[in-house]
Amino acid sequence: MAATGVLAEILDGDVYKYYADGEWKKSTSGKSVAIINPTTRKPQYKVQACSQEEVNKVMDSAKAAQKSWAKTPLWKRAELLHKAAAILKEHKAAIAECLVKEIAKPAKDAVTEVVRSGDLVSYCAEEGVRILGEGKFLVSDSFPGNERTKYCLTSKIPLGVILAIPPFNYPVNLAVSKIAPALIAGNSIVLKPPTQGAVAALHMVYCFHLAGFPKGLISCVTGKGSEIGDFLTMHPGVNCISFTGGDTGIAISKKAGMIPLQMELGGKDACIVLEDADLDLVAANIIKGGFSYSGQRCTAVKVVLVIESVADTLVEKVKAKVAKLSVGPPEDDCDITPVVSESSANFIEGLVNDAKQKGATFCQEYKREGNLIWPLLLDNVRPDMRIAWEEPFGPVLPVIRINSVEEGIHHCNASNFGLQGCVFTKDINKAMMISDAMESGTVQINSAPARGPDHFPFQVKPTKSIQLVRLIDIMVDG
Ligand SMILES: NC(=O)C1=CN([C@@H]2O[C@H](COP(=O)(O)OP(=O)(O)OC[C@H]3O[C@@H](n4cnc5c(N)ncnc54)[C@H](OP(=O)(O)O)[C@@H]3O)[C@@H](O)[C@H]2O)C=CC1
Numbered sequence: 001m002a003a004t005g006v007l008a009e010i011l012d013g014d015v016y017k018y019y020a021d022g023e024w025k026k027s028t029s030g031k032s033v034a035i036i037n038p039t040t041r042k043p044q045y046k047v048q049a050c051s052q053e054e055v056n057k058v059m060d061s062a063k064a065a066q067k068s069w070a071k072t073p074l075w076k077r078a079e080l081l082h083k084a085a086a087i088l089k090e091h092k093a094a095i096a097e098c099l100v101k102e103i104a105k106p107a108k109d110a111v112t113e114v115v116r117s118g119d120l121v122s123y124c125a126e127e128g129v130r131i132l133g134e135g136k137f138l139v140s141d142s143f144p145g146n147e148r149t150k151y152c153l154t155s156k157i158p159l160g161v162i163l164a165i166p167p168f169n170y171p172v173n174l175a176v177s178k179i180a181p182a183l184i185a186g187n188s189i190v191l192k193p194p195t196q197g198a199v200a201a202l203h204m205v206y207c208f209h210l211a212g213f214p215k216g217l218i219s220c221v222t223g224k225g226s227e228i229g230d231f232l233t234m235h236p237g238v239n240c241i242s243f244t245g246g247d248t249g250i251a252i253s254k255k256a257g258m259i260p261l262q263m264e265l266g267g268k269d270a271c272i273v274l275e276d277a278d279l280d281l282v283a284a285n286i287i288k289g290g291f292s293y294s295g296q297r298c299t300a301v302k303v304v305l306v307i308e309s310v311a312d313t314l315v316e317k318v319k320a321k322v323a324k325l326s327v328g329p330p331e332d333d334c335d336i337t338p339v340v341s342e343s344s345a346n347f348i349e350g351l352v353n354d355a356k357q358k359g360a361t362f363c364q365e366y367k368r369e370g371n372l373i374w375p376l377l378l379d380n381v382r383p384d385m386r387i388a389w390e391e392p393f394g395p396v397l398p399v400i401r402i403n404s405v406e407e408g409i410h411h412c413n414a415s416n417f418g419l420q421g422c423v424f425t426k427d428i429n430k431a432m433m434i435s436d437a438m439e440s441g442t443v444q445i446n447s448a449p450a451r452g453p454d455h456f457p458f459q460v461k462p463t464k465s466i467q468l469v470r471l472i473d474i475m476v477d478g
């Protein structure tokens with residue numbers, strides 16, 4: 001069952017080894033965790049089920065390695081990261097193959113994820129040598145009652161051991177987006193990859209191993225989050241947790257001690273459509289935003305709030321485009337591929353059934369085979385339906401018809417989530433006002449929510465970013 005292109009060093013029979021102290025190891029637990037291929041619904045790979053004892057050892061070596069890494073010159077840290085980035089890109093085909101098999105990511109998108117990850121590692125190295133090389137110099141006489149007698153030099157210092165926990169949908173990219181900034185800043189990393197996606201993540205770690213980072217600086221412990229998650233997140237050796245995922249993050253934040261937490265949780269990204277919007281542009285963005293990777297993106301459009309007078313036209317345009325989406329296996333690069341697990345498909349089906357019982361209009365017939373759910377647009381969704389508020393993380397998109405912009409903003413702000421949103425209108429003044437009123441970390445004007453380009457801010461309060469897409473090219477002579 002091993003992926004092609006994988007090096008024997010990281011496999012023990014048919015079980016992938018975990019990575020600690022610069023070595024690939026078999027767990028003494030003698031247990032493994034099976035990774036189910038979402039398409040075939042059969043076991044595809046196996047990873048080690050690491051024990052608590054192994055986690056303890058990993059934490060000890062991460063702590064020791066971090067001390068000397070922090071003293072390693074910044075330019076040397078950057079050099080190693082650039083090397084890892086290049087190796088990662090060289091291994092894009094093998095890693096992408098794992099993404100296809102483990103999380104049913106369409107083949108082309110899987111390659112893009114790896115390449116984008118390599119670029120992000122390089123970018124962090126580039127930025128790191130500038131930002132971390134800077135500090136502040138303060139003089140005492142700015143504050144009342146002081147003479148110019150005291151100076152203060154401030155600089156950035158590492159936190160220590162960072163526990164990185166990414167989700168299944170970007171097991172490589174959302175891992176490196178934690179690993180690269182942590183390493184350039186002089187920290188060590190303990191990575192706990194998502195079970196679905198763990199093999200792709202192990203391949204990615206292998207690239208860092210090949211780059212020659214010091215032993216113990218990067219570790220990758222595998223096992224089910226439900227089994228080793230608490231032990232990891234409550235471990236006294238952890239100095240910071242960087243987590244991306246769902247409600248698990250809320251539980252972690254209650255259990256973790258007095259350490260910094262970076263939490264990127266779910267989203268119910270609203271798409272507000274005004275009557276003057278370019279409806280072809282909106283429809284294209286709803287398709288891209290709502291259905292790429294079958295809606296399994298935190299930045300996916302998850303609710304359309306459209307002014308009633310243009311709703312019929314918009315729904316027709318989206319329907320026509322939905323009909324053109326290809327549905328099938330990720331190997332064939334289909335637009336819609338199976339969702340990650342049976343439990344995820346069941347959850348999505350629950351939302352669909354609830355909407356059906358409560359009278360939503362089905363623009364297509366609901367169809368499911370195994371984990372494969374055909375794209376579905378639900379019109380005339382009302383606030384009493386679960387789909388109006390909950391995140392399906394699948395190819396099902398609700399449309400709520402609104403009578404005023406205020407109603408749309410109200411729905412958006414009443415959500416528990418606040419990640420991203422978007423607004424479509426030709427009136428830039430209205431767009432700015434609405435973006436400002438939407439309580440979301442990022443609002444895109446005339447384009448679908450998205451995280452990239454990866455150097456753009458991706459956070460919620462207290463920062464807000466309003467992003468605009470240049471729709472026309474203006475040619476200026478001379
Ligand atoms: N804001 C953002 O940037 C993003 C948010 N998300 C959100 O993530 C969710 C989908 O991802 P999904 O992977 O299902 O999310 P989960 O929250 O289920 O899992 C995320 C990670 O947490 C691990 N985990 C599970 N239980 C524990 C525990 N008790 N302690 C520590 N770690 C644990 C999982 O491991 P294991 O797989 O072994 O269970 C996985 O690595 C959606 O809600 C989505 O919106 C996704 C991407 C980006």
Ligand SMILES: O=C(O)[C@H](O)COP(=O)(O)O
Pocket residue numbers: 169170174296297298299300449450451452
């Ligand atoms: O996990 C996610 O959904 C990502 O953080 C979003 O990234 P994308 O907008 O580039 O798909």
